Amino acid sequence: MTTISVPVTEQMLEFINQQIKMGFADNKASVIRRAISRLREEEAIQEILRAEREPDLHGDLRELAKKFKNHG
DSSP states (O other), X not given: OOXXXXXXXXXXXXXXXXXHHTTXXXXXXXXXXXXXXXXHHHHHHHHHHHHHHSOOOOSOHHHHHHHHHHHO
């Protein structure tokens, strides 16, 4: 495991300390690891939602190519 040093604002530090006091984490590093894990989950969800909004391509490839050619 690699160690990094990250400057945080006073408000961020207060939040980190609150998370520890409330028992959500054992230490500062644990709070940061949890935050990064949540960010990764959120980004994965957003990627899925973006993919769902993209149009699906179904059917005969020649017909699809004609449609793209006519619109391009």
